[in-house]
Amino acid sequence: MAHYRASDSKREQYRRYLEKAGVVDSLTSVFVSLYEQPEKPTNALEFIKQHLGAVGQTSSETEALQQEVIDLRQRCACLVEENEDLKSRLQHYEPVSEDGGAAN
Template structure:
């Protein structure tokens, strides 16, 4: 009895998933791609790549180009980040020296005022 209930639940899940695939257009899309593959006079060397291309995915060479571009962009990102951090350090040093300079000028001005008052 328990086994039948489990099997029934499994079948219900399968049926719900099948309906989901049909209603979302997945079954139609896959059918069209498989029919296109079937109708090829000369079968492609890679059925998977054929299906990926027909489904709108990148070809293997496009994928490799994208991977290389991503690698280059990661390197460029690291370089720009390091440059940014260096510029931030330089800015902080300038701010610090400006504050110290401003502070020293105020002290000098105060001494001049004190001297003139006395």
């Protein structure tokens, strides 16, 4: 019986460790999300992996990533505008022929 109690005590310590670390809450959240899906995904494991990763991110990490996305979109828009400007300038020096290629 002493062996049983030691094993039970270790389990209880491990359970408290998982709760304290937030693992139990994260897993519960992901499982609830999967349960509430109207159409169950074909690959439940992939769903859990994707959503578990999202649960683990802190709000500051998420905000930093969102800001990076905004910055990159603005940079992309500027580059597209610059590209259009350069194309029009180039067209001034190299008129396009009727077939769409540059005239020589």
